[in-house]
Amino acid sequence: MLDELTVQNFALIERLTISFSAGLNVLSGETGAGKSILAGALSLLHGARADTSSIRTGTDECVVSATFVVDGNPDADGWLSSRDITADDGAVIIRRTVKRTGRGSIYIQSVPVTRADLAAFSSVLFDLHGQHEHQSLLSEDNHRILLDRFAGLEDETRALTEVFTRMSGLKRKFEKMVASEKERLREIDIMSFAVKEIEDAGLKPGEEEDLINERNILSQHEKLFGLLDTVYEATAENRGGALAKLREARHAMDGIVTVDARVSGAAKRLDDVFFELEDVAEIIRDHRMAMQFDPDRLEECENRLSFIHRLEKKYGATIEDVLAYAADASEQLASLETWEDDRDKLEAEIRDLEADVLRRASVLTTGRKKAAVKLQSAIETILRTLGMPRTTFQIAVEPRVSPAGKPSCGAYGADVIAFRISPNVGEPLKPLSEIASGGEMSRVMLAVKTVLAQSDHIMTLVFDEIDAGIGGEVAVAVGEHLQTLGRSKQVLCITHLASIAARADNHIMVEKAVRDDRTMTDVRQVVDESRVEEIARMLSGDRSGITPRKHAEELLAKYGVVRKG
Numbered sequence: 001m002l003d004e005l006t007v008q009n010f011a012l013i014e015r016l017t018i019s020f021s022a023g024l025n026v027l028s029g030e031t032g033a034g035k036s037i038l039a040g041a042l043s044l045l046h047g048a049r050a051d052t053s054s055i056r057t058g059t060d061e062c063v064v065s066a067t068f069v070v071d072g073n074p075d076a077d078g079w080l081s082s083r084d085i086t087a088d089d090g091a092v093i094i095r096r097t098v099k100r101t102g103r104g105s106i107y108i109q110s111v112p113v114t115r116a117d118l119a120a121f122s123s124v125l126f127d128l129h130g131q132h133e134h135q136s137l138l139s140e141d142n143h144r145i146l147l148d149r150f151a152g153l154e155d156e157t158r159a160l161t162e163v164f165t166r167m168s169g170l171k172r173k174f175e176k177m178v179a180s181e182k183e184r185l186r187e188i189d190i191m192s193f194a195v196k197e198i199e200d201a202g203l204k205p206g207e208e209e210d211l212i213n214e215r216n217i218l219s220q221h222e223k224l225f226g227l228l229d230t231v232y233e234a235t236a237e238n239r240g241g242a243l244a245k246l247r248e249a250r251h252a253m254d255g256i257v258t259v260d261a262r263v264s265g266a267a268k269r270l271d272d273v274f275f276e277l278e279d280v281a282e283i284i285r286d287h288r289m290a291m292q293f294d295p296d297r298l299e300e301c302e303n304r305l306s307f308i309h310r311l312e313k314k315y316g317a318t319i320e321d322v323l324a325y326a327a328d329a330s331e332q333l334a335s336l337e338t339w340e341d342d343r344d345k346l347e348a349e350i351r352d353l354e355a356d357v358l359r360r361a362s363v364l365t366t367g368r369k370k371a372a373v374k375l376q377s378a379i380e381t382i383l384r385t386l387g388m389p390r391t392t393f394q395i396a397v398e399p400r401v402s403p404a405g406k407p408s409c410g411a412y413g414a415d416v417i418a419f420r421i422s423p424n425v426g427e428p429l430k431p432l433s434e435i436a437s438g439g440e441m442s443r444v445m446l447a448v449k450t451v452l453a454q455s456d457h458i459m460t461l462v463f464d465e466i467d468a469g470i471g472g473e474v475a476v477a478v479g480e481h482l483q484t485l486g487r488s489k490q491v492l493c494i495t496h497l498a499s500i501a502a503r504a505d506n507h508i509m510v511e512k513a514v515r516d517d518r519t520m521t522d523v524r525q526v527v528d529e530s531r532v533e534e535i536a537r538m539l540s541g542d543r544s545g546i547t548p549r550k551h552a553e554e555l556l557a558k559y560g561v562v563r564k565g
Contacts, residue, residue: 001490003067009056011037012521023505024486033510034521039464047119050098065095075124126460138433144417151371160360164411167353191329198326215301235281246274361414382447387477392422462492498538502555
């Protein structure tokens with residue numbers, strides 16, 4: 001139940017707080033006073049998209065908050081528990097801020113939540129119904145949603161939709177597989193050739209670098225041999241090379257050490273240099289002697305490198321990339337070559353899903369037909385209390401057919417749900433869209449919403465001028481129904497009808513005021529004489545006239561109670 005609503009800097013509202021009671025709460029006021037503003041504030045708490053143009057001029061943000069009592073609402077308790085949010089003495093506070101920058105924040109208790117979370121939670125707290133919903137009731141797509149909600153089949157319908165979606169995806173995949181058969185064969189040929197070409201090449205990681213090095217040696221054999229010869233002659237012990245000079249130096253150093261032992265360390269280092277250079281000289285000598293120039297091998301290297309470069313141009317930048325391409329192509333070949341097995345498995349899976357969809361659809365059809373009888377009877381019963389005693393209301397559950405005229409099943413089952421009505425005896429049943437009277441449409445909407453509200457745990461129903469287009473006896477009947485509904489639910493009704501306002505358990509008047517040269521919306525609870533005056537205004541526009549006041553007092557005596565302040 002909605003206990004209190006606080007609105008700040010929203011449209012014409014600077015700041016106001018409204019307390020609501022159980023039963024029927026009525027909000028009335030002159031046209032333009034701001035009743036629709038309060039409905040807009042409630043819609044923000046219902047998860048509606050924020051509009052920064054609603055922020056009061058001269059301010060940077062608006063804030064809407066409300067306290068809801070959630071005791072006795074298992075759906076709300078379950079939602080809160082799943083998110084580790086705890087009610088405080090059976091109540092929760094929802095607070096939403098909208099900034100002029102377009103950003104904002106939403107809190108349930110002190111926990112930040114998303115707008116989607118807000119919409120999910122508020123949907124189990126209160127229903128918000130406005131005139132625009134008349135149009136939604138005209139859509140047969142919504143008829144199925146309403147019937148499933150009444151029947152408690154929403155989970156079953158969602159499950160069918162999930163299976164149907166998976167089945168449809170697999171069918172598209174299968175059709176694509178069949179349509180691409182020629183492409184599959186072409187890809188097999190291309191990949192088979194590539195894999196064979198790469199395997200026959202016998203590539204090895206690092207082979208290209210080894211070939212490049214060998215080619216460089218072979219192509220510069222003469223220059224390399226000359227350089228090796230120069231190094232060897234400069235280091236060799238004969239021909240006056242460095243080793244011969246070092247040997248003389250070692251002999252002299254030995255004589256020095258016998259006289260002056262302080263240079264023994266230097267003598268050892270000289271020995272190390274001699275032996276190191278001796279090793280170098282031997283390596284150069286052996287390398288020089290082993291060098292052979294083979295023009296045939298040079299050509300082999302050039303040809304092998306050219307072949308590798310052609311493969312790299314086709315399959316990858318390096319030998320490693322080419323080998324990786326071959327491995328990937330082999331895997332794809334295995335997949336392509338097992339296509340027939342995959343196709344058979346896919347067909348079998350599709351058949352299983354089709355059978356599951358049809359089974360689920362059959363269960364839904366049975367449940368919908370049973371619920372349709374109960375729902376149409378309940379709506380007819382309420383319509384009789386709303387001044388439509390001879391109305392026949394029908395909820396048709398008919399087979400869904402394809403464009404070819406054959407039975408078919410869609411994402412929501414195998415049924416087409418249609419609400420039909422005959423307001424007068426002797427007239428045929430027609431779709432709701434063919435009802436000309438706005439008053440009749442309002443009453444059908446009220447009846448549908450009432451029945452649905454009785455089938456769930458939502459305790460608060462908000463009606464934003466759902467009585468538009470009706471008057472006289474019909475208005476009296478609607479008021480009586482709202483009052484009766486208020487005995488089991490909390491009802492908030494924004495109305496312009498005195499016959500409804502007179503039945504209120506809590507009557508709140510919305511009015512404009514001017515303070516500091518600024519127009520703003522205020523609210524106040526009307527009791528005693530102020531309520532008589534407001535009912536009189538609603539009747540004739542004259543608050544103080546004797547006749548409208550007398551009529552107002554009669555209405556309050558007949559339908560309600562003049563509350564004492």
